[in-house]
Amino acid sequence: MNYLRHKAEDLVMDESFQQYCTGTNPAAVRFWKQWLAAHPEKRELVQAAKVIYLRLNGGLDAETFAGHHRRFTDALLAEGIRPGMQAPQLRPVTRANGWKWYTLAVAATLTGLVLTMVWMQAGKDAPAAGAGDGSTAIYASKPGERKAFQLPDGTKVVLNAASTLWLDDGFQKGKRTLTLDGEAFFDIAQDASSPFVIHTEDMDITVLGTAFNVKAYKDDETVETSLIRGRVRIDTRAGHQVYLQPKEKLVIARHKEIQDIQPLTPRQADTKKAGSHYLIDSLTHIPHDSAIVELSWVDNRLIFADDTFGDIARKLERWYGVQIRFESEELRGYRFTGHFNKETLQRVLEVLQLSRGFRFRFEDDHTVVLHP
Template identity: 35%
Template sequence: MTKRLSELLALHWSGEISDEEKAELDELLLQHPGDWLKAGQLEQLVFSKVTADEEDKVNSLIDRVSNIIGDENRPQLPLMPATAPRRFRARTLLVALLLLVAGGGMLFTWLYRAQGYKIVTTDVGMKTKIRLADGSSIILNAGSTLRYPEKMDKGIREVYLNGEAFFDIKHAASRPFIIHAEKMDVRVLGTSFNVRAYKEEDFEETAVISGAVEMVVKEDKQVIRIAPNEKVLLHKNADHEKTKTNNTTAATGKQAAAIERSPLSPISAADSNHVLETAWLNNQLIFQNETLSTIAQRLERWYGVKIVIRDPQLAALRFSGRADNVSIEKLLNILQEIQPFKYSVQDDIVTIN
């Protein structure tokens, strides 16, 4: 946990946090959802009630784990209220961890409830579907986090995304729906579209399937309207000097983000209904003219591995291809046939030379 996150959590628990600091805290927790548990913010988590027999089993397991790890190694929760007994705090953390592990139906999809919001995080190699209180549905891709209100009873429906998600939003003319990402906000009334906004990638993307959306660039408040079967890429790098819109190019300042507008990419000429931008919904791994470095980021989320590319020249090589339901080794062998390279796999680390 970062020092800043600890400071903000302390301000939150003391009731002295400002609106600006609360917004900063929300963003940090969105980026690092596991810190909800590490910080000891367990009193704000909601768990399902278990039967008496199940509760006895959990208590027995907790006692066994407690005895094994010993007092000196038990989880420390320094930010919990001082009145809570030390053993109780450690036991509470163990309950939370064991319930998360035992919840086989959720696997590594974590669900937190706090201050009227839910936070859902999908681990690598997983995706999950979320149905909102207003009837809208969201499919969250691997390695992503979504924060959303438990009740959609305000004039504006707002959610916060780190990662990738497909949205199917119920129409409500008087209640716009807004997705907040790091560099952009996406505003809709009712439509289906895909938003890709991973922190580690150098771009954010909005791809519209039906309806229309407005994308607002946070840096300069530029508003971009996106039509059906169209997508807009927002490059994060500040050294881009041009904004591209279809066949026109407009000069911008060096500090302005680069905007690229283009049609969606059909997977095949014979099938225009299925596009590259939402292929992940059907477990299809497709890449078109992407660098090995970019592909490696996707494979890390797809397969749950760590990929290390030793040679910068290899990282810049570009590939196009498709691989559905194949192992990581099989996929790497396919890529080797396109561009020669060597790789080794040890545990969950892939090294490319």
């Protein structure tokens, strides 16, 4: 994890940083002490993030936190609730400063009995209600909103903007199956006796323990699975079965041949099977940077790698919660490469203008018009 680009609110979301703040994980404490020694210029930022985290948790120091945790665990055991069991669903509580935490989240972080989750934007709605027989939609993000949370089995998830995750009713009973519409990064909790299965409109992904990203927005021309570590099996709706190795991605074209969606590199052409609508390729790295394009959104970085303006517009709509309208279809085919770290939408468009000629205007707070 590259923490050098993190702001205070990003550190607050990081589990190891939370453990450092509370002193509950010696390894995390050692890591952050060593990291601060190596980056003394970040000491003020880390201190500010630590103050924010402790205030959000009621100002608890490590000793008080541990005491509360023991009493919380004893109370659960008295009610017959053991570690690994699912606690009753909790109601979000909104603080005056706009942050939302689940009730008892401080103690639950260590026990894994309930979901601990912080929403980094004020005034957001609660998770959506059910979306079909046999599953309940319990995690959802709006355009312009990203969320990080932990599933009941310990799997860590970062949900990108305009995405929804449904867990099957049997998730807590050994059947770790869920459905995704949108994009999410998964760090799977290992359980060899219970495979983890993700359903999307175009494929099923089966894993035992791994970290990977799935991009499956319904309005995109392609869907992608990017593997960081481990091994996954992907069964496509067209009947293909594909195994991915670390640092590989699978790209599926929905309605056209792959080469009609994007130009093929020599490697892509070698791995594309004749007559199919998919290819296997390496993950894309930014030169002179450790960033992986396919995962850049997890670190709040917006990266384009020879993307069409049409694809970029869809990303910007989700990223900033706006609608973008083209007054010229020719503009959709323009291609751009660039990366942005928490820039405003206006600044992003201004930078893109430097490489290709186009103009833009804001009709209101939620609509942007692009024209020659």
